[in-house]
Structure formats: C-alpha cells, structure tokens
Amino acid sequence: MPYAELTITVPKSVWISELSRAYPETRFRVLAATANTASGVARIEILGDDADTICAEFREYDSVTDLTVFDTEAGTTRVQVETTVPLLLTSLQDSGVPLEMPFEVVDGQMTLEATLPQETLSELGETLDDFGIQYTVERIRQEPESDSLLTERQEWVLDEAIERGYYDTPRRTTLVDLADELGVAKSTCSEILHRAEGRVLKEYRDDDAPSEVVASSS
Structure with a gap:
C-alpha cells in the first residue's frame, strides 16, 4: 500500500x-x-x-x-x-x-x-x-512490508509511559494519570501497554534463546 x-x-x-x-x-x-x-x-x-x-x-x-x-x-x-x-x-x-x-x-x-x-x-x-x-x-x-516490532500507537504510548516515569521504581505516574494525560481511556491505555510489553518481551526472549544444536551421525 x-x-x-x-x-x-x-x-x-x-x-x-x-x-x-x-x-x-x-x-x-x-x-x-x-x-x-x-x-x-x-x-x-x-x-x-x-x-x-x-x-x-x-x-x-x-x-x-x-x-x-x-x-x-x-x-x-x-x-x-x-x-x-x-x-x-x-x-x-x-x-x-x-x-x-x-x-x-x-x-x-x-x-x-x-x-x-x-x-x-x-x-x-x-x-x-x-x-x-x-x-x-x-x-x-x-510502503514495503513493515518490519517494525510495534505499531506507531504502541510506540507512542510506550515512549510516553517511559518518559513520564510509569516504569520507574517507585513509579512517578499511575496508569490512571498516564491515560488521562494521553487522552485515552484507562482500559485502552492498559491494553496498548500490555500488547506492546508482550511483543517486546517475546522479541527479547527469542533473541536470548540459545541456538539449536543439530546432531548429525556419520
């Protein structure tokens, strides 16, 4: 497209x-x-x-x-x-x-x-x-086939969450405040973050997985 x-x-x-x-x-x-x-x-x-x-x-x-x-x-x-x-x-x-x-x-x-x-x-x-x-x-x-891990909307919400301290310890903002600041419903914000986190974690796990060793017989 x-x-x-x-x-x-x-x-x-x-x-x-x-x-x-x-x-x-x-x-x-x-x-x-x-x-x-x-x-x-x-x-x-x-x-x-x-x-x-x-x-x-x-x-x-x-x-x-x-x-x-x-x-x-x-x-x-x-x-x-x-x-x-x-x-x-x-x-x-x-x-x-x-x-x-x-x-x-x-x-x-x-x-x-x-x-x-x-x-x-x-x-x-x-x-x-x-x-x-x-x-x-x-x-x-x-536009070629997209290789991006996250959608633009997921990247935006995740970047804003990081910037506003949602993932800091202790957190500098709550999910409710984050959703309000971004102008989206709390449930929508939660779902977007959940999907983005899932993709990032799965990508990390795939990259971190050991290479498969294939045995051969002679």
Whole structure:
C-alpha cells in the first residue's frame, strides 16, 4: 500500500487555524478527537507560553461551546474543547482515513501521514477538494512490508509511559494519570501497554534463546 505525507492547510473558518496563525510559535497537539456532522470534541495540548491568553480567546469563538482546562505545567497546558464546527475531522472521517493521534497544528497547517489503499488515498483527495480544504502532497511511496516490532500507537504510548516515569521504581505516574494525560481511556491505555510489553518481551526472549544444536551421525 502507498505511504502518503500531506501538508493540510486548516481552513481559516476553523478556530484552531486562526489561533495557530495568531500564535505561530505555539504547537497545538491533538491527543484525541471525535466528531459527527454537528459537533466535535478534542483533547489538546497547548505547547507554548501563551496558553492562558489562548484559552481566553478559545472561549470567545461562537463555534466553541465548552473548554475545560485539565492541568498546566511549564510550557504545556492540556484542555478539552467542544465545537460545533468539526470541519477538518469530518472531512477526514468521510474519506475513510484513520487519523493517527497525536497530530499537531502549527501556524495553520498540519501534517498527515498515513499508509492507505490507493482507493482510499484518492477518496481523501476528492473529499478535501469537496470541502475546499487546500493540501500539498509532500511524498507518496509504496510502503514495503513493515518490519517494525510495534505499531506507531504502541510506540507512542510506550515512549510516553517511559518518559513520564510509569516504569520507574517507585513509579512517578499511575496508569490512571498516564491515560488521562494521553487522552485515552484507562482500559485502552492498559491494553496498548500490555500488547506492546508482550511483543517486546517475546522479541527479547527469542533473541536470548540459545541456538539449536543439530546432531548429525556419520
């Protein structure tokens, strides 16, 4: 299947486009999101020093019906935003593209990377055109059979767990806190970690196993 990398220009009518253009040094990392034709909900990390001002401006948009601030630390603020204009998410869902989380919006643009059947890739271009969303195809290549031990989502969750101290002794974060920080359900986080740990341990065991000795008779 072909691997595609697209730079998508978020329409100016979408609040996150306008805010990211107004604060081009700030990164808006979307950790989780869901949408239908009428509304959408997104868990977002605001990475920058203007989070308080940005949150205040969030609330000024008519299309933003609710904003909840979960926690704030140096340079990072996590919020949940409910909106009545989920244009970008709706267009991607309509094309059948599974949107990998997290993704970032910076200065009005986001990069979409996906390995898709050619038919789905074509439908994505048609859907973006129908919605009037501008995009640039940066790269398309035929993706070889993947030899990666973990999926991208497993790598992301496992890396975040390590970075946040989930595997430290004593632990610096709990499974509940880790799941909340990543914007996923506790059961989902647990399952992803369990599968990733299983693959890593099995790979370690296979690599550590002694070579088989084959006896021969003369």
